[in-house]
Amino acid sequence: MMAKPKVAFFDFTCCEGCQIEFTNYGDAAFLELLKHVDVVEFREAMSEKTKDPIDIAFIEGSFSREADRPRLEDIRKRAKIVIAYGQCATTGGVNALKNHTKDYKQFVYQKDAAMPHLDSQKAVGVDQAIKVDYYAWGCPVNKYEVLQIVSHLLHGKEPVIPNYPVCVECKRRETICRYDVGDYCLGQTARAGCGAPCPADGIPCEACRGFVDQPNQDALVKVLSKRAGMPWGWAEGKSRMFTANQRGDAA
Amino acid sequence: MSSHFIKESDFAAFLAGLIKEKKVVGPVAKTSRQQEKFVFAQLERGEDLRLDYDVTILPPKKEFFPTQQDLVRFDGPRREGCVTPEEKVLFGVHFYDVKALDMTDLLFQERNDDRNYTARREAATVVISNIQKVSPRAFWSSIGAEIQPQGHDAWLSRIAGGYVLEPRTPKGAALLRFGKFATATPAQIAAARQANDAVAAQCPERLQGTSESNARKVRAAFGQEELWTKLAEDCFSCGSCNTVCPTCYCFDVQDWWNVDQKSGARTRYWDSCLTEDFAKISLGAGATENFRESRGERFRHRFMRKAAYLNEKLGGPACVGCGRCSAACTADIADPTAVINNIPEA
């Protein structure tokens, strides 16, 4: 087993919701975890910053400003393992929704739109700037999956990160399919690993963990329109919320 | 063994007595937006049993081969096997699912006796119930009709005024003491037979040809790449057609540690050959290869497995016509009747 690795968290363009998830294990589990990892940098819960080498770097948030590149490169140099942490970091997440629009600044910042510190480029995953070793998908991440990724790394085992659709986990728990009740769902193209909680709660999967490696996007549009009765144009754009950079029409 | 009759009015007491003494698993309703579907679950009360179900979301196989099952639990150097036989009555199984259990019974025993499956299987009493309602995609009457269901302990049929119970094994006969059963009259036995026979005509779908002719033509179509590519055009590789299938038996094994990083389990999970990474293997030194990389190849593989590859071993196709795959496929391309009927004779 890996000796107590030094773990650090870094955030870029995001809501920091995924870092919050890391503190949501409950006290007992969190304290137990801290026996096995040494958290050296973590803005949500502590203030010290180091320049020392790191074993595992969790990077949260998308890469959306060229100015962030040196900081990312510095993390890569210091870290043995880099994990893109959360949907913003893995794919650009919801930030990437702006990529195919031109007027988002006026809508979001209104009178401040022209201020230079609000300037940003296309929002993309951090792997567009540096090499990423593992991906913790989800908006937010699934904290239990993160725990297992860390655990597997501690034991020198390749982390288990599914590349099959949410339907696999949904069927395993015998949820009634949203399509059988006249609803829609994106679970056929969404990456599993969450345990399919949304259909089980009676709402569609919105693919918050992004797509599997080879999503059948054309078939999704067909099924959304044919079986869920969505107008074609709507069906075509439906999956964009969390997959803007993974779609065939990514900007 | 002789047949027995229980009056409708005595049936609730029979169930209640059974549930009080044994773990009983049977079909119960599950609803979403007023849509009713069925699942096998442990019965808390006899009233929950829905013998008028059409088909369950997952097959009863899950009672012996759970979707997720620990094989070994460990704590530091200590290891403990997880063979957990649990006596239970699986009540109200449709005959096509028992035919599928016959197949998984064989497949989990050949070459290596998989005790994690067989120990649970041996500890169960399986009661068939006649099909009162046919599911919208069923075709069990036209596939493998030459094969009779084996692995059951009793067969229950609903007739006017009550139920006929035909024990097949001593385990099945042991159920009689829980209810007010009388010896069935020849008329009641005939009515039970009739109830089972008549429903076959109601299957909404039909597979043409024989088990042999279908095996032949499906196998002969192996090399027709465009055919399989076209058939799989809308396939999501979501594996739902495998996950709901009563004859699928693939699994993946993973190790997990608890947060103490010392204890944990080696667990198996249902796997699906339609998913993208199913056939991805290690070539060593970090290299991998996927020997069924395209959707068409994976889609074809499922049909080879269901209609041809296993036939000699099983005595017929590895499909019992439950129609679960057809209903579960959101793209509606998984239906074995639609696919096989449209492959021209070899």
Ligand code: SF4
């Ligand atoms: S992935 Fe979602 S939850 Fe996580 S930082 Fe981005 S917006 Fe927040």
Ligand code: SF4
């Ligand atoms: S509800 Fe969604 S995730 Fe579940 S089986 Fe249906 S399409 Fe797949």
Ligand code: SF4
């Ligand atoms: S079911 Fe879909 S939307 Fe829900 S957590 Fe999983 S991936 Fe996200």
Ligand code: SF4
């Ligand atoms: S055939 Fe249908 S159910 Fe099977 S993997 Fe393809 S889309 Fe999913």
Ligand code: SF4
């Ligand atoms: S292939 Fe389809 S119809 Fe045949 S047994 Fe499996 S789920 Fe049922």
